[in-house]
Structure formats: structure tokens, C-alpha cells
Amino acid sequence: MRTVVWMISVLSLVLGAAGQGKALVSEARPGIAYHEQVMFLDKKIVEAGDVVWVTLAYGDPRASRDCRNIIDVFNGRQLFVDIPEKSWVRVDFTLRSLVVQAGFSGDADVGKVVACPDEKACRNLQAQRLRDQKPAKPAEKTQTSVSSSGLNDDIQRMSQARNLVKVARCRGCHVVEGFGASHAPSLTWRRAKYQDGWLAAYLAAPYRLRPALTSLMMLRYTSALAQPSLQPEELSLVADFLQRLAWFTPPAGRFRLEPWQTYQCQPCHARLYAERPLVFIPSPVPQSLRKKMEESLSVKACLGCHTFGEVQTLASLSGPPYPYPMAPDLLLVLEKLRLDYFIDYVRDPKYLQPDTAMPKLQFSDLQHGEIREWARYVQQLMRQGKVQPIHLYYQMQKRP
Numbered sequence: 001m002r003t004v005v006w007m008i009s010v011l012s013l014v015l016g017a018a019g020q021g022k023a024l025v026s027e028a029r030p031g032i033a034y035h036e037q038v039m040f041l042d043k044k045i046v047e048a049g050d051v052v053w054v055t056l057a058y059g060d061p062r063a064s065r066d067c068r069n070i071i072d073v074f075n076g077r078q079l080f081v082d083i084p085e086k087s088w089v090r091v092d093f094t095l096r097s098l099v100v101q102a103g104f105s106g107d108a109d110v111g112k113v114v115a116c117p118d119e120k121a122c123r124n125l126q127a128q129r130l131r132d133q134k135p136a137k138p139a140e141k142t143q144t145s146v147s148s149s150g151l152n153d154d155i156q157r158m159s160q161a162r163n164l165v166k167v168a169r170c171r172g173c174h175v176v177e178g179f180g181a182s183h184a185p186s187l188t189w190r191r192a193k194y195q196d197g198w199l200a201a202y203l204a205a206p207y208r209l210r211p212a213l214t215s216l217m218m219l220r221y222t223s224a225l226a227q228p229s230l231q232p233e234e235l236s237l238v239a240d241f242l243q244r245l246a247w248f249t250p251p252a253g254r255f256r257l258e259p260w261q262t263y264q265c266q267p268c269h270a271r272l273y274a275e276r277p278l279v280f281i282p283s284p285v286p287q288s289l290r291k292k293m294e295e296s297l298s299v300k301a302c303l304g305c306h307t308f309g310e311v312q313t314l315a316s317l318s319g320p321p322y323p324y325p326m327a328p329d330l331l332l333v334l335e336k337l338r339l340d341y342f343i344d345y346v347r348d349p350k351y352l353q354p355d356t357a358m359p360k361l362q363f364s365d366l367q368h369g370e371i372r373e374w375a376r377y378v379q380q381l382m383r384q385g386k387v388q389p390i391h392l393y394y395q396m397q398k399r400p
């Protein structure tokens with residue numbers, strides 16, 4: 001019962017904020033704080049002394065089969081190093097993303113964790129702590145006044161978008177919500193990924209982001225040649241859906257029935273693209289930025305696999321064949337991604353994108369700091385118009 005109440009309050013919070021056009025997570029909206037939550041440490045993976053995975057559940061899944069409410073821990077996993085799996089804990093965390101579908105799953109950054117002997121002791125201690133401390137309630141109250149119609153609208157929008165993805169057969173090339181073909185970048189990830197407005201703009205007029213991905217181009221669904229040809233409002237529905245829900249796996253069974261294996265978009269479009277390829281033109285990079293990049297060993301490490309405009313072009317990488325055809329141009333990536341997603345991705349690519357081809361780099365905190373500073377600087381130069389990325393659009397031709 002307690003869990004249900006908690007779930008509804010979170011649901012209305014998150015969907016409420018989203019209903020006003022905001023993404024689940026952003027730098028401006030750093031998450032929702034929870035204190036003294038009684039949780040079950042359901043899964044913990046340790047590799048060479050590092051805690052690499054922690055899943056917390058709102059109940060013991062062995063005791064109740066319908067307890068599917070879970071949270072994965074991102075920052076703060078190391079705090080669980082001495083706590084055995086399958087034990088009860090009290091945690092303070094900041095919820096960073098949440099997806100609701102037959103239970104909920106989300107991810108959080110944990111600030112504090114205390115182990116308890118058993119569930120009862122944990123709940124008693126929790127009650128006592130909350131009585132003693134009366135911690136300032138997180139700013140939930142002011143935000144929760146969401147009408148149920150707002151919530152229903154939101155759920156309806158999401159399912160419309162899901163149907164559009166199905167009708168447009170995006171899974172002929174992409175993994176969406178955990179399944180589909182892998183000819184194009186995966187559209188399954190955790191946390192809010194893209195800068196505001198980027199996705200809708202990209203879907204309306206897609207351009208090349210991956211210089212070594214020479215077999216295929218993202219298609220323009222607003223084109224009159226497209227079947228179906230999608231309206232701008234439909235594209236923003238899809239964009240909203242991808243930003244908020246695309247990371248969720250596994251999806252409901254009925255969506256799994258989509259016969260994406262038979263779509264065959266890739267062979268035909270790969271052939272059309274080979275007939276009329278689009279040469280990648282690297283974006284210009286100002287001298288001051290080049291100099292800054294040359295000084296940083298950490299940034300140079302990225303250039304072993306990624307291009308960055310004119311600084312590192314495909315020609316200066318040691319291919320072909322390029323071992324990492326999915327690696328995008330980092331300049332275009334910085335135009336596309338939120339800074340916090342970018343940084344978290346570099347720290348642990350597999351966590352944010354389970355099927356990623358990018359390996360985890362053995363970087364120190366200092367090096368991560370250096371990458372962050374550089375990324376922030378590049379994004380600032382772009383906002384000021386001092387770096388202007390080149391976008392290359394592909395024009396399909398009507399065939400007889």
C-alpha cells in the first residue's frame with residue numbers, strides 16, 4: 001500500500017512536470033530528493049573492488065511476485081560496497097528518471113545508505129528517524145497539483161507516439177525500447193539525452209552525424225516521398241516519446257509483436273545510398289579551440305576513435321575499415337547532447353546505453369573534470385556562434 005501511494009505521488013510529479021513540456025531530467029531540474037526510503041538491495045555486481053551495478057527494489061521480489069518497482073543506482077554505487085546483496089537498507093537518493101509501465105523503474109543518485117538487520121527494523125528506524133528529524137519535505141507539495149486529465153493526456157500522447165514509431169517502422173533500422181534492428185544508432189538509453197528541441201528539429205531535417213557510417217542515411221519522414229509522411233506535430237510527439245521513454249526495457253509484450261525483422265528497409269536504402277553517397281564535410285574549428293585541444297591528453301584520447309570537425313577528420317583516423325563506424329563526430333555530439341548526459345556517458349557508457357560500442361575509459365576524476373571543462377567550453381562557443389557546425393542533408397530522388 002505504502003508503495004502504491006509513493007508511486008502515485010512520483011507518477012503525478014514526473015508526468016506533471018513533463019506535461020508542461022519539460023523533460024524528465026535536465027540540468028535545470030536536477031531530480032527529486034527522497035529521504036529515508038526503505039529498500040531491498042536486490043542486485044549488486046562488484047568487479048575488482050568496484051561496485052559496477054546496484055538495483056534497489058521497493059520490496060523483496062522473492063516474497064511478492066508482483067513487486068516490479070525498482071531503481072538502479074548511478075552515482076553512489078560504491079556506498080554499497082560492504083552491504084551484502086539481498087539485505088534491507090535505508091537510503092537517501094535523488095531520483096533522476098522514471099518510467100511507469102506495469103510498475104515503475106528509474107534511476108537515482110544515492111547520497112547515503114545504512115544497512116538494517118531486516119525489513120521490520122528498517123521500517124521502525126525509518127519511522128523514528130522521520131519523527132526525530134522532521135526533515136524538510138522536498139518541494140513536492142508545490143508541484144504535485146496535477147489534474148488527472150493532465151496525466152491521462154500524457155499517457156495518451158505517449159501511446160500515440162509509440163504507434164507512430166511502429167507505423168513509420170523505425171525498428172527496421174533502430175533499436176527502440178530495447179528491440180529492433182541495429183543498422184543505425186540505438187535509440188535506447190537512460191536519462192534525458194538531447195538538448196531541448198534537438199530531436200524534433202533533427203527528425204524534420206536529418207543530417208549526417210557519423211562520418212564512418214557510410215552505408216546508410218537517416219530518412220526524412222516529412223518528405224512527400226515518405227510513406228507515411230509524418231506531420232510536424234507527429235514528429236514532436238515522437239521526439240517527446242524518444243526523449244522520455246526510449247531507454248525503457250523491456251516493453252510491454254504486445255509491442256514485441258511488431259515484425260521488424262521483415263521490414264527490409266536497410267538493404268534497399270543502403271543500395272540507394274551507395275549509388276549517390278554524401279561526402280562528409282568536417283566543420284571548421286577556430287585556432288584557439290584547436291590549441292586548447294592539443295594541450296589536453298584526455299581530449300586527445302577521444303580522437304583515437306571520434307572525429308571532431310577539422311581537428312580530427314576521418315582521413316586522419318587510421319582506417320578504413322574503421323573499427324567504430326557508429327562513433328559520431330564529437331562536435332555534432334556536443335551540439336546534440338545535454339552536458340550532464342555527455343559527461344555521464346563518458347564516465348560509464350554501458351550504464352546509459354546498454355548496447356553501446358564505446359568502451360569505458362580508465363580515466364581519473366581529474367581527467368573527467370578536464371573533459372567536462374572542454375565540453376562546456378565547446379558548447380559555449382557554439383551558443384555564441386563562434387563554432388558553427390556544418391549539417392549535411394541527404395536528398396532522396398523519386399524513382400520510376
Ligand code: HEC
Binds near residue numbers: 238
Ligand atoms: C533506413 C534506416 C532508418 C530508418 C527506417 C530510420 N532511421 Fe533513424 N537513423 C538512421 C541512420 C543511418 C542514422 C544515423 C545517421 C548519422 O549518424 O549520420 C539515424 C539517426 C537517427 C537519429 C539520431 C540519433 C543520434 O543521437 O545520433 C534519430 C533520433 C533517429 N534516427 C530517429 C529515427 C526515427 C524516430 C525513425 C522512425 C520514424 C527512424 N529514425 C527511422 C537510419 C534510419
Ligand code: HEC
Binds near residue numbers: 219225266395396400
Ligand atoms: C524496394 C526498395 C525500398 C525499400 C525496401 C524501402 N524503401 Fe524507402 N524509399 C525507397 C525509394 C526508392 C525512395 C525514394 C522515394 C521514391 O522514389 O518513392 C524511398 C524513400 C523513403 C523515405 C523518404 C525519404 C526522403 O528523404 O524523401 C522514407 C522515410 C522511407 N523511404 C522509409 C522507408 C522505411 C521505413 C522502409 C522499411 C520499412 C523503407 N523505406 C523500405 C526505396 C525503398
Ligand code: HEC
Binds near residue numbers: 301326356357
Ligand atoms: C575506443 C574508441 C572510443 C574512444 C577512445 C572514445 N569513444 Fe566515444 N564512442 C565510441 C563509439 C563506437 C561510440 C558510438 C556508440 C554506439 O552508439 O554504439 C561512441 C559514442 C560516444 C558518445 C555518445 C554519442 C551519442 O550520440 O549518443 C559520447 C558522448 C562519446 N562517445 C564521447 C567520447 C569522449 C568525450 C571520449 C574521450 C574522452 C570518447 N568518447 C572516447 C568510441 C570511442
